[in-house]
Amino acid sequence: MRKVKVGFISPYEAMMPLIDELAIGQEDLQITRAVGNLEAGVALALEMERNGADVLISRGGTARMIREAVSLPVVEIHISGYDLLRSIMLAEGHSNELKALIGFPNITMGAASIVSLLELRLEVVELSSAAEVESVLKHLKERGVKxxxxxxxxxxxxxxxxxxxxxxxxxxxxxxxxFEEARRLFLYAEKNQQQLRALELLLDVWHKDVVILTEDGELLFERYAAFRHQPISSTELLELQKQLSSSNVSSLVKLYVDSAAAFYVKGEVLEDRSGLFTAWSFEQISVNNQNAALTLAQPAQLPLIVSESPEMKKVRQMIESEDASRQPVLIIGENSTGKQTLAEYLHVFRNRSGLLLTVEMDEFEQLPAFNLPEQSTIVLAYGKLPDLETIKQTEKLLQSLGRGDVHFIALLPAYDEKVADALGSSIQVQVPAMRERQEDIPYLVNQFLTEYHQQLGTQPVRLREEAMAILSKHNWPGNLEEMKSYVKKIAVAEKSYVIEKQTITSLPFEQTSGVVEPSFYLDPQHSLKEIERFIIEQVLKEENYNQTQAAKRLGINRATLWRKLKD
Incomplete structure (x- = not known):
């Protein structure tokens, strides 16, 4: 084992010979000594720290000042009873003149006991601050103390x-x-450093990016592997810590997604003897070009689900049941019946603090190389009934991401036994088509009308009763997407606050087969986003609202199409 490098700062010159004498017997210590009191001692200590000292030794106020200035362990030499007795007896033998011992309580308490026990003629004066020294000495001099x-x-x-x-x-x-205390402090500090180095190596092996903050937000530890530096600002991290500390949960997850990359931050509250602190980990996620079939989200609010019809009341009852939170869920229904919205609803309804990952299984090719936080939900979206290869991919994905507290939901156009077997024991939820839930149509129409009023500034806010009756009797073969598209068309066409029956009859419903003529024109006042939306809706109509086929025609993946339809 290497020698311990000890820096010894003596506040007075007379201590130096004794240090040199005792250093001869300390074979495991490499002692460097110097004389300096208070500020001069601090300057010497800082120089010794720069030169690689492991532990510093000094006395009294100098030691306390050094401890505030350096990051090394500092041993403070205390004045022992032997030191006091030796000094008092030396003073007693000088003369019969009045004498006084001045010091702080750590000195005067022991001195007073010695003086009382030996019945010595020595006044003991206790100081409460260094600023009192001069005034106390003047007072003693006036009283004849020599x-x-x-x-x-x-x-x-x-x-x-x-x-x-x-x-x-x-x-x-x-x-x-x-010297013995210096050894103990060095061994203790060395052990802590070894543990810290082991932790850093382990984080590198695990490829973890970690920040630890004290309860007051002070940086205690940071280590980055995938990131070059902290991926969010210190202000934002402190705001997350404030949210975590003020909530009743022990962990918090926040998702960050931009055009270049995605990552999530997970914070946990930890406690030790010194109090509370928060540990934050950062996990990079590849969900863009490399994994086009993946969509990550962190929904915070329950999506609105219209459930006035008996069929939808049954659906809602099933997804809100305890069984639906404990077992995988199969949500079965035609295209554009709101299966993805129901999956989001189930995730938020159960207060799952993790992320919502949607995997488009028709396009899925590569297993994701990242870990999801606890209490995440994975949605397996099948645009068509899966073939054998897709089932194999499903099984691989379940093995890869099925660890820990993760909830699986499968979205299917029809029941598939192979998917059900892969998920194991599951709950089946059959979502009705629009023709099977006509009681919900007025509420859905008004919901879409409100959305377009907010998003596009359209004029109408409601429909006449006879106009709504026409919409309620329509079968809506394209389900929700067809309804949204048609409501948008009549909302844009109507210039008054109420949509009349004449507006409905003048704008026929879309054809579901054959060639469909374009139902929009390029208005110079339309934004690029509006034009893009018109094109997407037109392609959807031509593909009979089959999102998988529409996405292929548009040259985008189904997840991107779904996001654009939500915007």
């Missing part, structure tokens, strides 16, 4: 007033004890 015992500061001040000073020096026993 000799003063104390530390370096006291003796220097006494000399300026013409008083004799006797320095209370540290003896052999005290210095040997300081």
């Amino acid at each position: 000799q003063v015992l104390g530390d370096v500061v006291t003796i220097d001040a006494a000399a300026k007033l013409g008083l004799n000073g006797l320095l209370i020096q540290s003896g052999r026993e005290t210095l040997l004890e300081a």
Whole structure:
């Protein structure tokens, strides 16, 4: 084992010979010593730290000042009973003149006991601050005190007033004890450093990016592997810590997604003997070009589900049941019946704090190389009944992401036994088509009308009863997408606050087969986003609202199409 590098700062010159004498027997210590009191001692300590010292030793106020200035362990030499007795007896033998010992409570308490026990003629004066030294000495001089015992500061001040000073020096026993304490502190610090280095190596092996903050938000530890630096600002991290501390949960997850990359932050509250602190980990996620079939989201609010019809009331009852939170769920229904919205609803309804990952299984090719946080939901979306290869991919994905507290939901156009077997025991939820839930149509129409009023500034806010009756009797073969598209068309066409029957009859419903003529024109006032939406809706109509086929024609993946339809 290497020698411990000890920096010894003595506040007075007379200690140096004793240090040199005792250093000879300390074979495991490499001792560098210097003389410096208070600020001068701090400057020496900083230089020793720069030169690689492991532990510093000093005495009294100098040691306390050094401890505030350096990051190394500092041993403070305490004045022992032997030191006091030796100094008091030396002073007693000088003369019969009045004498006084001045110091802080750590010195005066022991000194008072010695003086009382030996019945010595020595006044003991206790200081509460260093600023009192000069005034106390002046008062003692006026009372006839000729000799003063104390530390370096006291003796220097006494000399300026013409008083004799006797320095209370540290003896052999005290210095040997300081050397032993230096060894203990070094071994303790070295063990902590080894643990810290092991933790850093482990984080590198695990490829983890971690930040630890104290309860007050002070940075305690940081280590980055995938990121070059902290991927969010310190202000934002402190805001997340505030959210976590003010909530009743022990962890928090926040998703960050932009055009270049995606990652999530997970914070956890931890506690040890020194109090609370928060640990934050950052996990990179590849969900863009490399994994076009993946869509990550973190829904915070329950999506609106219209459930006035008996069929939808049954659906809602099933997805809100306890069984639906404990077992995988199969949500079965035609295209554009709201299966994805129901999956989001189930995730938020159960207060799952993790992320919502949707995997388009028709396009899925590569297993994701990332870990999802606890309480995440994975949605397996099948645009068509899966073939054998897709089932194999499903099984691989379940093995890869099925660890921990993860909930699986499968979206299917019809029941598939192979998917059900892969998921194991599951709950089946059959979502009705629009023709099977006509009681919901007025509420859905008004919901879409409100959305377009908010998003596009369209004029109408409601429909006449006879106009709504026409919409309620329509079968809506394209389900929700067809309805949204048609409501948008009549909302844009109507210039008054109420949509009349004449507006409905003048704008026929879309054809579901054959060639469909374009139902929009390029208005110079339309934004690029509106034109893009018109094109997407037109292609959907031509593909009979089959999102998988529409996505292929548009040259985008189904997940991107779904996001654009939600915007």
